[in-house]
Amino acid sequence: MSEGVEVINDEGPAQEQKEASVKSPDSNDANEKITSKPTTSSSGKQKNPSKVDILLKHAGDAPIMSKRKWTVDRTKKISWVADFIKKYIKSESSESLFLYVNQSFAPAPDTDLGSIFDCFGSDGKLVLHYCRTQAWG
């Protein structure tokens, strides 16, 4: 599976239609905030300190994402990642989606990714499992 890194840009919803943004071919309408900029290399060189790499893995009956590795602003919240995944897998926004760290605990939706990455990231990335029901705990 291709795991090229794409950058989810750090602009808020108000600026989601930046003229420079290019829709990722496999994200379709999943998220307007995605830009297909291969500027951040996946080799770990020249990492932008304001961003973190996350690897999204499905659990239970949640659909698999064809692209699993993303680079996201450190200040983004867990709830933002959940909304992003829901759009990507075309899940209704009213449906629940749970995100787990270490396949063990679900950080509060208002937790920022940077803190979780600092404490639970390994090999330069943070693995998050997503599922539609409470898979762990």
Next chain:
Amino acid sequence: MISLNNKGTVSDMAEDREILREVWEGKIPVCFQLAQEDIYTVDQPDPFFLLVPRLSYFPLVTDKVVKHLSKHVDRDNQGEMWLEYEGQALKWHYPIGLLFDMFGSRADLPWNLTVHFQNFPEEELLHCPSKDAVESHFMSVIKEADALKHRGQAVNNMQRKDHKTLWNGVMNDKFDQFWSVNKKLMEVSGEDTFKFIPFRVYQMDQVPLQRLFKPTDDNGDVLTLRHMLESVITDFQEKKSRVLIQGVEPDLDTPVLWLSEHLSYPDNFLHICLQSSPSEVLQSES
């Protein structure tokens, strides 16, 4: 008053156990008043007074408040209850003592909170559909804490009934029940010390800070609260800061391991509030 004698030696252990109980018994007097814009009835609702445990969560202690005040609210527009202090919406998923240390510690008592049933601040607060939501949040934080302390092994070795005992201890304010299980999560003996200290630092209008921090340095020397604060705040200035944990201003030379064992909330995290010190405020004004 809790005295922080924190050598952590065996002879202190009985005394230290008393500290756990003192912390557990910390309570805050709160006056709940219905927001003016929510009052639908001609007669004004009386305020509702409660003495609430620091270690609890607002959704666990406000059933009676909701029952009392919702009589004065337009039923057709009644939404989920939320609390506010001087314009600040209060997060239900933070322990009450933490909220008080953050926003109320310089206020007069009782702590005057405004109760709302309308205009839920979606951007600031999480919804709390039921007490089950509080329970799953609480257990999740415990698991996160144990992931830091013991790579999650202590909590994973527990049975589901142990998890329930922890939760029921908090929900029903039962110290002995809670500690009968929590002691397994707090065990530090010999090699089995905490790998990292579960802590978060809260500052006004900022996201909480959380980093990996070990109880000792590479040489085995004990690390203190001062070391911890310096590690997360680049320009930590001791004289300009007021540090509050559980309403107490601990000595900055206190070992973090001792603090983690004794001043953690039931969720097993040290929730540390950092404010600008009052004397500093006075000096800059004069």
